[in-house]
Amino acid sequence: MKRHLTVAALAATTLASLALPAQAQDSVYVPLLTYRTGPFAGSGVHIANGMRDYLEMLNQRDGGIGGAKITIEECETGYDTKKGVECYESMKGKNPVVVNPYSTGITLQLIPKAAVDKIPVLSMAYGLSASADGGNFPWVFNPPATYWDGASVFVKHVAAVEGGLEKLKGKTLGLMHLDAPFGKEPIPVLEALAKKYGFTLKLYPVPAAQMQNQGSQWLAIRRDRVDWIYNQGWGAMNPTAVKEAVKAGFPIDKLVGVWWAGGDDDARAGEAAAKGYKTLNFHNTGNSFPVMQDILKHVFDKNLSQAKREQVGENLYNRGVYNSMLIAEAVRTAQKITGKKAVTGEDVRRGFEALNITDARLKEMGMEGFANSVKLACNDHNGHNKVFVSQWDGSKYVKASDWMDPMKEIVRPLIEQEAKDYVAKDAGWPKRTAPCEKGA
Amino acid sequence: MFYREAGQFKKTYAADMAVFPILQDRIGIAVILIVAAVVIPLTGSTFFISSVMIPFLVFSLAAMGLNIVTGYTGLISLGTGAFMGVGAFACYKLTTIFPNVNIIIWILASGIFSAAIGAAFGLPSLRIKGFYLAVATLAAQFFLEWCFVRVPWLYNYSASGAIQVPQRTLFDVAITGANATPTTRYLVLLGIVVLMTWVASNILHGRIGRTFMAVRDMDIAAELMGIRLLPAKLMAFALSSFYCGVAGAVMMFLWYGGGEAADAFNIRQSFNILFMVIIGGLGSLIGCFLGAALLNIVPIILKFGFPAIGIAIGSETAEHLNHLLVGGLIIFFLIVEPHGLARLWQITKQKLRTWPFPY
Incomplete structure (x- = not known):
């Protein structure tokens, strides 16, 4: 019953936020493509919960990211490419700041669309390895490692x-x-x-x-x-x-x-x-980190999560949290670059390219020891992090x-070669037009 | 009253043998075509066109292919997905080897490759029937699926194993690739589907179609009447695979726009299309459209329609409901109306004809 109420409340808030365009002024819309059904639901449920709960925690604790409330919407893909693309089509009109396909199949579908629709794709350590080449894939990001x-x-x-x-x-x-x-x-x-x-x-x-x-x-x-x-x-x-x-x-x-x-x-x-x-x-397990305690306090104590309390800290749950942390940091960076609160997909793309999560920042977020520093650059959309x-x-x-x-010295040339091959096969592949950030 | 053909006299044999002998049907078809070709592109939202109409047309074409062999000829095939895959890979290879030939020609030509492979796998149909034939076509499904993953030549040795749909144009307008708008892709697809439906309708109403139906109804009797079974059955497989192949090619080129092709043409796709044919109506062209519409649009209404009108239903709950509903529908139709939605449409037509004085 609790779960149904949460679902109902979720849908209601989503609807409310759609019905009130005035509210959309200082919010960022983050759609989450998740799979809680189908043959891979066993892993998908934990990742989905982790992704949701971290963003929900930011909403509850800080009122969103940099003053902009996060509008979270889940769309069920069942790890099925057709349904995933349906989800993408249904939400692309609502100005998403980033899309997480959470399936290599869906990622491959969205890569050519990203540049046309101007929505960055975050395929965290999955998807197309070659998309780490920012020169050819300006809209696709796959940190922290391929x-x-x-x-x-x-x-x-x-x-x-x-x-x-x-x-x-x-x-x-x-x-x-x-x-x-x-x-x-x-x-x-x-x-x-x-x-x-x-x-x-x-x-x-x-x-x-x-x-x-x-x-x-x-x-x-x-x-x-x-x-x-x-x-x-x-x-x-x-x-x-x-x-x-x-x-x-x-x-x-x-x-x-x-x-x-x-x-x-x-x-x-x-x-x-x-x-x-x-x-x-590329991230630690356990719920002893301050960020996990915050999730327990702000999300679980208010009954806002679909997960069980003891699942917080499990490996895949934490991976969902890590994924959402990357989203939130990219949005934050985009806000810093543009000075806007309600950033767009194009701003967040710049945010990703300038993403630099230092050890100090990790400590600030309560993630010391949970994750390692991540740095992306204009032509390096992966970072090849530790x-x-x-x-x-x-x-x-x-x-x-x-x-x-x-072994970056071995991986990187392969990536650049592969990216070149990919682009060569696609006659209409758009050239990168966006300039690089200063200092990135 | 609405369907009364009183007063419509036919003066030639051709008029009597027409596919739509009644004026009302002809008006109906014209209205449907106008809505599909003019109203929908002008008024439909991007989501409606790309996630509802395009998949609907692709699946209709695939269902038509399966219906030729299963509905009209009575041979069960579980290899639909694989035959679609053959079409998609053939089209991909053709357009990468000969990039200057118009893509629409390659989409239609890719059906020929699929037809050849379909005919080869149809060979056992002369000796075996029913479940045994289903198993033989299942072998085709698994073998071809294996090829899609294991023969790197098919996907031009790309490291990700995915096929990329390059940009191709028609009269300088992009019709494939990321820059092609959903409306353009929809119109091209609509043209292909209308053309292929017209051809199928003519084939199935003519000598070849009657041969198929004779084989379906009783193959020994058909043989005694002088129908040669081997060519008839192989023709059914080839024709069916041709349609499936074109459906696969349009699916990859006009709908998906590339991606993991092997995954899109798996056994689940074969079953999905079989369900469309069963629910729509075996041995009926209109049934292909009705079945594809039902199985494709119901999930979308459940998932996106209900939340849009204010009925809160979680995305994953919709998914579970969808599974329940499709399963229930299949059982319902098998028990109550084995001829599917097409039969329901016929009953409605008959009722409308005699309304308000049924006899």
């Missing part, structure tokens, strides 16, 4: 555990991936690194229809005597991989997932034996390594 950065950090982590990059020679590293565009992303980087450091790369694709049946892949992994596995998986594929690794007797602390393979429920599937499972991450490895301790993820820089 999948290619992630794969390079995985190799760095292996080297750190094995005792140095030169120890990689002769080792066998496996990539277990969803057999779809998202899953195949890390292949070029891992191939380049295999050549450079002399390790063998083996690929274990998992077809989307067979996510919960990985018997043959794990048999092959045992046969090939693979030393480390990198798991580029999503949805039901991840808990299955953890379960199968346990069953196959694979050392679980040598199975490292990309950040999207880091749901608390993914690791729980392996029960006690999953202790030691690793995943990459990530770390977190490890499942049996009940939660804990930080298991230092913040590590991705």
Whole structure:
């Protein structure tokens, strides 16, 4: 019942804000494309709650961002591209300041539209890796790191555990991936690194229809005597991989997932034996940070959240919070640049390019230790920021390594090449016209 | 009263065999075409045109394709999504290899590739029927879906595996790509759909269509009457896949504008179109439009329509309701009206004709 009331209240406030254009003067409209239904709802619900609750907290605690109230509207995509694009079409007339597609499929659809509709796309550590090239993709942002950065950090982590990059020679590293565009992303980087450091790369694709049946892949992994596995998986594929690794007797602390393979429920599937499972991450877990306490105080104590109290601090919930923090900071930066309260999509695009979240700013937001600094630039829409490895301790993820820089010198040329290819294939691709910010 | 054909005399065989023999129908069609081609582009909002009308027309075309093989010829196909995919990838390859040829020609030509593949997968239909044929077409779905992911040549070796729809113009107006306005894309699509519906209607009312229906009603009897089953069934598969292929090409080029194509043409798409055909009416062209309208527009009304008129309904609640409703509708139609919405329309027509003195 509570949930229904919240939904009703939400819709009512949205309607009210639509009906009163006068109020729209000092508000920013942030639509959230979320998925609480469908095959991937298990992860989607937590992310959706985190994204919502942080923005709601800003509204409750500070009255919005820099005096502009945030109008939050969720639109259900079910992780389905068609429905996601429907959502986008329905809200693009209401002057959104940024759109979060939350699916690589939807992101790919929105990339060509962004420049035409003048709405920036924030695909936080997913989407098209090549869109990190701001010169060719002025409207698309994918901080804090690309999948290619992630794969390079995985190799760095292996080297750190094995005792140095030169120890990689002769080792066998496996990539277990969803057999779809998202899953195949890390292949070029891992191939380049295999050549450079002399390790063998083996690929274990998992077809989307067979996510919960990985018997043959794990048999092959045992046969090939693979030393480390990198798991580029999503949805039901991840808990299955953890379960199968346990069953196959694979050392679980040598199975490292990309950040999207880091749901608390993914690791729980392996029960006690999953202790030691690793995943990459760019934000911390737990609810001890001041920002999480503020969410509990301003959102949960007023019954404004759809989440359960104990879910605050779980990995994917915190990821939603991190995502909304990037939105809020970009809006804040845009307000600072333009001096306006009610910024537009075009202003927020500039805000993203000038985004510089320093350690001091993180402390101010109550996020010290929660996240690392993020800096974007005119032609670098990703930042290739630091990530770390977190490890499942049996009940939660804990930080298991230092913040590590991705191998930018390898990733960046690949990105620029890929961006060039993308633009070359599209005859009508618009040239960048927007000037760069001063000092950015 | 409204549908009384009294006083409408036919003086030639051609007039008697016309698709719309009654004056009222002809007026109705003309009104629908005027509304579709003039009123909607002038008055419809961008959202209405891009999220309601364009998907509706694309799905109508795909449903027409499936209806030819399932409704008219009685052969169940679960490979619709994959055949649409073949059309989309064929169109993408053609337009990237020959960029100077008009895209509309490639959209229509991509159906030929789909037809060839459809005919190849239709071969087992001579030996097997019913569920067994459904399984054989399912194999087509899975095999082609596998190809869409695993053959990088199809998506020009792009790292993301997605296809990009380049900008193409007609009379110097962009009709594909991000710069094409929804109205332009809608009008081009409408033209293609009207043309293909007209062709389908003529084929299905003629000798070929009658062959299909004879095969559907009893294939042994049809064979005894001199219909050769293999060419008839293969023709049905080829024609059906041609329509599906064009539907897939317009879906990618005029609606989606690129993206993860393999994902758009999965098994769920095949089922979705099968439901449209079942709910709309097997063996009826108007049923394709009615089914596509119902299954495409109801979810949008639930999701965006209710909140817009003030009935608060959460986005995810609408999604759950939608699943319940579609499932319920399928069961309802299978039990109460197996001939679908098209049959309901016929009953209405008959009632209108005898109103106010039914007999």
